[in-house]
Amino acid sequence: MIEFTLNGKTVQTDEDPNTPLLWVVRDTFKLKGAKFGCGAGLCGACTMHIDGVASRTCIMPVAAVAGKSITTIEGLGSPENLHPVQAAWVEHSVPQCGYCQSGQIMSAAALLASNPNPTEADVDAAMSGNICRCGCYPQIKAAVMSAAGSLAYNAMKDDARDAEVQA
Amino acid sequence: MNSMNMSRRRFLQASGIVGGGLVIGFSLTGCSTPKLPVENVAGSFLPNAFIQITPDNVIRFYCPRDEMGQGVTTGLGTLVGEELDVDPRHLDIAFAGPHEAYNNPDIGMQITGGSTSIHAHYTPLRQAAANTRRVLLDAAARDLGVARSSLTTEDGHIVSGGERHPYGKFVATAAKLEVPEDAPMKKATEFRYIGKDRGRLDAVAKSTGTAVYGIDIDVPGMHYAVVRRSPVAGARLKSVDKSAAASMPGVTDVVEISSGVAVVAEKYWQAKTAAARLEPRWEEVPLDKVDTATVKKDYRAAMTGDEGLTKDERGDIEAALSSASESIDNEYWAPYLAHAPMEPMSAVINIKDGQAELWAGTQGPAAAQGLVSRFADIAPENVKVHNTYLGGGFGRRATLTHVIEITQIAKATNKPIHLLWSREDDIRNGVYRPASLMRIKAGIDDKGVVSAWQAKRVGGNITPETLKNMMPGLFPGLGNGTINFMVGISNDLYKGWIVDGSSVEGLGEDYDFPNMQVNHATVEHGVPLTFWRSVGHSFTAFAKESMMDELAEKAGQDPIAFRLANTKDNPKLNNVIRVAGEHMKKMTPRPGRFLGFAAHSSFKTSVAEIAEISVDNGQINVHKVTCVVDCGLAINPDIVKTQMSSAIMFGLTAALYGELDLENGAIKQGNFNDYPMLRMNAAPQVDVVIIDSKEHPTGVGEPGLPPIAPAVANAVYAATGQRLRSLPLKLEA
Numbered sequence: 001m002i003e004f005t006l007n008g009k010t011v012q013t014d015e016d017p018n019t020p021l022l023w024v025v026r027d028t029f030k031l032k033g034a035k036f037g038c039g040a041g042l043c044g045a046c047t048m049h050i051d052g053v054a055s056r057t058c059i060m061p062v063a064a065v066a067g068k069s070i071t072t073i074e075g076l077g078s079p080e081n082l083h084p085v086q087a088a089w090v091e092h093s094v095p096q097c098g099y100c101q102s103g104q105i106m107s108a109a110a111l112l113a114s115n116p117n118p119t120e121a122d123v124d125a126a127m128s129g130n131i132c133r134c135g136c137y138p139q140i141k142a143a144v145m146s147a148a149g150s151l152a153y154n155a156m157k158d159d160a161r162d163a164e165v166q167a
Numbered sequence: 168m169n170s171m172n173m174s175r176r177r178f179l180q181a182s183g184i185v186g187g188g189l190v191i192g193f194s195l196t197g198c199s200t201p202k203l204p205v206e207n208v209a210g211s212f213l214p215n216a217f218i219q220i221t222p223d224n225v226i227r228f229y230c231p232r233d234e235m236g237q238g239v240t241t242g243l244g245t246l247v248g249e250e251l252d253v254d255p256r257h258l259d260i261a262f263a264g265p266h267e268a269y270n271n272p273d274i275g276m277q278i279t280g281g282s283t284s285i286h287a288h289y290t291p292l293r294q295a296a297a298n299t300r301r302v303l304l305d306a307a308a309r310d311l312g313v314a315r316s317s318l319t320t321e322d323g324h325i326v327s328g329g330e331r332h333p334y335g336k337f338v339a340t341a342a343k344l345e346v347p348e349d350a351p352m353k354k355a356t357e358f359r360y361i362g363k364d365r366g367r368l369d370a371v372a373k374s375t376g377t378a379v380y381g382i383d384i385d386v387p388g389m390h391y392a393v394v395r396r397s398p399v400a401g402a403r404l405k406s407v408d409k410s411a412a413a414s415m416p417g418v419t420d421v422v423e424i425s426s427g428v429a430v431v432a433e434k435y436w437q438a439k440t441a442a443a444r445l446e447p448r449w450e451e452v453p454l455d456k457v458d459t460a461t462v463k464k465d466y467r468a469a470m471t472g473d474e475g476l477t478k479d480e481r482g483d484i485e486a487a488l489s490s491a492s493e494s495i496d497n498e499y500w501a502p503y504l505a506h507a508p509m510e511p512m513s514a515v516i517n518i519k520d521g522q523a524e525l526w527a528g529t530q531g532p533a534a535a536q537g538l539v540s541r542f543a544d545i546a547p548e549n550v551k552v553h554n555t556y557l558g559g560g561f562g563r564r565a566t567l568t569h570v571i572e573i574t575q576i577a578k579a580t581n582k583p584i585h586l587l588w589s590r591e592d593d594i595r596n597g598v599y600r601p602a603s604l605m606r607i608k609a610g611i612d613d614k615g616v617v618s619a620w621q622a623k624r625v626g627g628n629i630t631p632e633t634l635k636n637m638m639p640g641l642f643p644g645l646g647n648g649t650i651n652f653m654v655g656i657s658n659d660l661y662k663g664w665i666v667d668g669s670s671v672e673g674l675g676e677d678y679d680f681p682n683m684q685v686n687h688a689t690v691e692h693g694v695p696l697t698f699w700r701s702v703g704h705s706f707t708a709f710a711k712e713s714m715m716d717e718l719a720e721k722a723g724q725d726p727i728a729f730r731l732a733n734t735k736d737n738p739k740l741n742n743v744i745r746v747a748g749e750h751m752k753k754m755t756p757r758p759g760r761f762l763g764f765a766a767h768s769s770f771k772t773s774v775a776e777i778a779e780i781s782v783d784n785g786q787i788n789v790h791k792v793t794c795v796v797d798c799g800l801a802i803n804p805d806i807v808k809t810q811m812s813s814a815i816m817f818g819l820t821a822a823l824y825g826e827l828d829l830e831n832g833a834i835k836q837g838n839f840n841d842y843p844m845l846r847m848n849a850a851p852q853v854d855v856v857i858i859d860s861k862e863h864p865t866g867v868g869e870p871g872l873p874p875i876a877p878a879v880a881n882a883v884y885a886a887t888g889q890r891l892r893s894l895p896l897k898l899e900a
Contacts, residue, residue, distance in 0.1 A: 016416070019436040027435060032383040033376020035558070037509050038590040042839040045509060073376035082375070089374040093366040093805060096813055097236030098373025099380060099509040099558030124848040131839065133509045133559050134236045135816025137850035139809065 004065045006031075007075030017063035022046040024062045025072060033073035033102045037131070044130030047103035048072050054110035056129075073102040076109055085109045088147035096134035104130045108144045117148060201548055204264025205229060212338035214302060214346045215295045216268035218247065224335030226251070226323055227259040231269035231288065233279040233530050234262070234369065235508075235560030236813070237868040238806040241368045242285050243292060245802055249360045250296035250352055252320035255368060262554035265536040265547075276641065277533035280565055280698060282770035282866020285802055289864050293352050301350035303334050306341035355800070355861060364805040369556070380558045382587060384515040384526040389583045390419060391435040392576045393442040396427040396596045397449040398833035400695050404428060407447040415441035419582070424575040426568060426596075431580050435587060454693040454832035462829065463500070465690050466604035466625040470498070475623060475688035478666035479675050482682030487619035491610020493721045494619070497714060499607070500893040501706035503827040503834075504600040506699055507842065510558020511593040512569040517583040518543055523550045525573075528557035530565040534640030538567055541643040542574040561817070562698030566598045566636045591837040598636070599827065600699030601627045601670070605710040615722035617715075617733050622674040623686040624707070628667035629696045631658040636697070662689045669698075673707035673873060677740055677768050678715070678733045694829070700817055701869040704769040708873030709822075709880070709894060712765035716881040717890065726764045726881070727751060739797055740766060740773040743858060747775035747795040750856065754779070760790065763882025765874035771865035772798045776815070778851075778878040782886045785898045789819060789851040789879055794871060796855065799862035807867050808855040814871030815853055820845040822876035826895050 003012045006029060015024050020039075025031050025048070034057065037045030041056035048057050049071040077083030082090065085108050095101045104127065111118060111126040118126070123144050132140065203216055211221045219227040228247050234240045240260050248255035263269040270277050273287035300320060307325040308315040317327065324331040355362075372378035397404070409421040412430045417437030422429050428447055432438035469475070488494060514527035516539070523545050529535050532552045540547040557564055573586040588596070603626040610619035635654045638645065661667045666687040675685040699705060719729035727748035734741040744766045756762060759781050766775035779791040794811045801807045824843040828835040836842040880891050889898060 015434070016436060019434070023434070023436050030385065031376075032379070035380075035510065036382065036587070037511075038839055040590070040838050040840070043509065043590075043844075077375060079371050079375050079377060082371075086374045090366065090370045093370050093809075095236075095367065095370055095373035096238070096809065097234075097509065097557060097559045098369065098378050099556075101373050102376040105374065128846040128848040131509065131844045131846060133507060133561075133817070133844065135813040135845070135850070136809070137816065137845075137847045138812060138853055141847065 002062055002066045004067060005069040007071060013062060015062060018061050021048070021057040021060045021062050021065055021070070025057065025070070031072050031074050035099055035102060037100065042131075043100070044103040044107060045100050047106040047130065049106060049110055052110065052113065054107045073106060076105065083109065084150050085112065085143070085147045088143040088150065092139050092143040092146065094136055094139045094143050096136055100130060100132045104132065104140055108140070108147065111144070112148055118144070120145075201266060203266055203268060204551070210339060212342045214299045214341070216263070216266065217292060217295050218251065218299050220334050220338050222335045222338055224323060224333035225259050226253050226257065226334065227261055229263040229269070230260050231263045231277075232271065232284040233528070233532070233554055233557060233560070235279070235528070235530065235557035235564065237284075237810060238367060238803065239279065239284045241365070241806060242802050243288055244368055245360045245365070246289065246292045247296045249358060250293045251300050253323040255360055255365070257323055258368075260368065263532070264554070265533040265552050267533075277531060278565060279530045279560070280562060282772070282868040282870065285864045286771065286866055294349070297350040297352045298347050302341050302344050302346045303337055305344055306337040307332065310337050310340050361802055362800065363803070365803055367806070378556050380510055381515065381526055381528040381555045382510055382513040382558070384555070384585070386515060386517050386583045389515065389585050390431050390433060390580070391438045392429050392431045392573070392584050392586045393435075393438040394424070394427050394429045394572055394586070394592070395442055395445050395447050396592065398595060399449065399452060399454050399831070400596075401454060401693055402449040402452045405448040405450050407445055409445070411444045411446065412441040415444065420580040422576060422579040424572055424579070426572055429572070429576045431576060431582065431584065435585070439589070452693065452832070457692045457829055457832050459829045462602055462692060463604070465692070466602075469625045469688040469690045470604055470606055470623060472688070475686045476664070476666050478668070478671050478685045478687055480684040481680075484619055484621050484682050484684040487682030488608060488610050488621060491619050492613045494608065494610035495714065495717055495721060496608045497606070497717070497892055499605045499710035499713065501603045501605075501709060502825065502894060503602045503694060503829070504699060504821055504825045505594045505597055505827060505842065506559070506561040506563035507594060507844065508557070508559025508561055508563055511590055512588040513586060514569055514573045515583070515585045516573045516577045518545070518574075518577045521545060521549060524553070525550065525570065526553045526555060527570060528555045528564060529567060529570075530557070530560050530562070531567065531637070531640070534637055535567055535570050537640035537643040538570045539574050541639055542571055543578055547643055561700045562702070563597065566697050567640060568636070590839070594827075594837050594842055595834045598632070598695040598697035600705060601629060601696045603706045605674070605707065607710055607714045609714055609718055611718055611722050615724055615729070615732065617678060617680055617718060619682045620675065620678070620680040621684045621686070622671075622710070623688065624671050624674065625688045625690055626670065627691040627694065627696050628661045628689055629669050629698060629702070630667045631661060632696045633698070669703045671707065672703035673767060673769060674711055677711070677737060677766070679736045680733075700814065701769055701872040704767065704869070704873040705818070705821070706894070708765065708767040708769075709876045712767060712874065712877030713880050713890070713892060716764070716877070716884065730766060737768070740768050743773040743775045743795050743797050746856065746858065747777060747793070750793055750795070751777050761882045761886040763878045763880065763885060765877035765881060767870075767873040769870045769873055772796060772867065772870040774811070774870045774874055776874040776878045778875065778882045780879060780882040780886060782883065782898065785900060787823060787879065787883060787896060787898065788849070791852045791854070792875065792878070794853060794855045795858065796867070796870065797858040797860060798867050798870070799860050799864040801857050802864055804857055807857055810867040811855045811871035812853040814869060815875050816845055816850060818872035818875035819851070819879070822879050822894060822896055823849075824895055
């Protein structure tokens with residue numbers, strides 16, 4: 001039995017420990033936001049946060065995340081409660097086919113959590129692991145820069161910092 | 168707050184349907200035509216196939232075209248919202264099921280592609296919405312006991328005196344009235360939504376992981392299937408030891424299907440792991456002996472030989488060529504390409520008690536229905552097809568071999584099935600953009616005008632392949648023998664009698680060319696072919712615009728002036744070139760940066776592009792692309808711009824990296840390590856200028872693609888003095 005935290009909730013699975021986390025999250029826990037694009041860690045469509053780090057889950061055996069904390073796009077925000085990165089995505093009307101966008105957003109959110117004021121080069125470096133076949137790159141970059149600048153994002157960071165201090 | 172999701176929940180509650188299943192049960196005419204695949208909601212008003220209004224004022228739009236990122240649900244939703252007087256954000260948009268009422272008016276079938284959706288539906292959909300608004304006004308006038316002239320409408324409401332009444336209040340009366348056919352539509356000056364920059368209606372769903380794609384569907388009892396297919400297209404299974412997979416954990420079935428052998432298991436990972444253990448053997452086919460070098464050799468032989476057909480000609484090409492002041496003779500090469508949409512092919516099917524239900528993102532839901540009908544031997548009216556968002560189409564999702572596969576697997580195993588192709592399956596077992604060898608002989612007269620243009624293309628044709636893939640679905644009752652016969656005839660037709668337009672489109676249409684000839688010779692090796700974003704234009708524009716650049720230099724003219732002089736008969740393209748030229752004149756690229764220009768018309772839209780590049784250690788870096796487009800009236804300028812940018816990025820991937828190699832008939836590449844895609848760090852800045860036009864809107868999904876490869880190649884010449892005449896663009900050391 002492998003136990004880990006999924007979007008804040010402790011879960012267990014008896015799936016084959018070699019099963020990539022992507023398939024456990026999608027098919028066992030029915031969270032379909034993360035997508036399958038290549039199965040080789042090359043395209044980023046499967047990106048989730050593992051202990052806050054953007055990770056390619058199509059090549060991550062579920063055994064390797066025992067005891068860790070996983071956040072998916074569903075844990076980041078929802079249509080009723082958009083994360084500031086998601087709000088920026090909507091404001092800039094970023095998605096086209098949309099299939100890569102969960103992965104893009106997870107990579108962007110991880111970048112901004114550790115680097116709240118990225119340069120364009122920082123964004124390139126953090127996001128170039130995520131392929132967008134529809135070519136939304138200019139809109140994605142604009143949304144990331146705008147999310148970085150947004151007040152809501154800064155406020156959220158402050159809250160998180162306060163919570164950390166109190167803990 | 169995404170009102171699309173909210174109103175869908177209300178809609179389902181109103182109809183008493185739990186779980187999202189659709190019920191077929193509403194017939195427009197009551198005669199023997201198939202019933203419309205719309206939701207059966209008590210008391211709702213269905214004035215046409217596209218619009219349904221419930222007593223609770225949920226206003227549903229059955230979108231007839233498939234959303235693959237091109238923004239069609241937003242674009243067509245905007246047309247409906249405009250004439251119906253409903254904010255498009257307040258529409259509940261559903262994907263239409265299979266029915267001839269949802270045929271593409273430009274194509275005559277239920278297919279999304281060819282950059283036709285807005286062009287085809289602009290008038291009929293607005294008319295349907297205007298008719299609906301008119302009958303609602305009539306109904307409201309009756310119910311409220313006032314003159315219709317005293318009423319107005321506002322965002323899904325009738326306004327009478329100071330009071331707002333939801334449309335839904337009047338649907339019972341509306342359903343009894345005759346729906347007019349020609350209610351007046353708005354004048355362009357009255358447009359509230361058309362022509363405005365408005366956010367995409369699917370942005371929230373696609374930014375929260377809540378948009379549903381074919382791969383996301385779950386049905387109870389669903390098993391997962393992975394298929395092993397021949398590395399060489401068309402080779403049938405000779406033998407396989409099924410026990411290697413059958414004994415693996417979770418595996419329930421190992422079945423032979425027409426494309427290979429399928430492993431079915433309780434979990435995807437179990438099916439994938441087990442399938443990898445099979446060692447199938449395949450029959451020999453002629454394609455086994457074909458490498459990329461074979462293709463090039465055979466194309467060359469046909470190029471220099473006499474065979475071929477003429478597609479277009481005017482004037483006296485031979486005389487014009489021999490009397491030209493200057494002439495150039497060049498060959499150009501474009502390789503086989505895969506589409507590589509981010510979502511590999513997938514589908515879910517449930518066949519039970521003589522009924523079938525299929526979920527898949529497709530560019531042709533009617534063809535999907537036909538294929539399930541044919542291969543499950545179930546009448547089409549008992550086959551439900553649910554279209555989903557497509558994780559990329561680009562032409563790939565009009566070929567539905569995965570629907571055939573899943574139907575055969577479900578029939579053989581008697582289980583609900585989820586079929587998923589891997590990325591390797593997608594790149595190696597798919598359908599491809601044809602490879603092309605092109606030759607252009609052109610001459611200029613003493614005034615520097617192109618007086619002679621003779622172009623010949625050698626390669627395979629997509630139309631017979633398209634027929635082979637589409638006919639079984641479109642005509643489920645037609646026997647295999649008949650279909651093969653008809654496909655065979657079309658093959659012969661295109662080889663010996665007429666030219667497949669898709670093979671040469673773009674080579675000769677744009678410029679004045681008083682003496683012109685476009686020729687074609689078919690050479691095929693058995694690689695499956697299909698539409699790929701911008702089709703023939705994706706390779707012809709490269710040859711044509713590279714040659715025009717060389718001719719301009721020979722004529723001693725700048726690329727803009729030269730093209731302007733040769734488009735006197737093409738005012739739309741001439742204007743786009745002129746405007747782009749004005750932008751280009753103002754550009755002052757810094758040292759080490761160089762500009763290249765190209766212009767091309769496709770799908771009724773004219774586009775010019777200026778690429779700004781640098782070359783660094785043999786690597787081509789594209790920093791910025793300026794794009795000028797005339798697509799008639801821009802329904803949503805922001806979407807026009809993002810579609811131009813999208814096509815440019817797609818074309819740039821092809822221009823810089825795109826190449827599939829054949830080795831012993833098999834495609835060598837398999838994933839994004841050896842079939843690279845443009846990534847953010849290599850993506851240029853894109854600026855789009857939309858020509859202000861009130862003309863009937865034309866396509867924007869594809870036209871941005873053809874000019875990018877030649878624009879970059881022409882910039883590379885400016886930077887290095889090297890003329891690159893092969894794709895992908897590779898500099899010599």
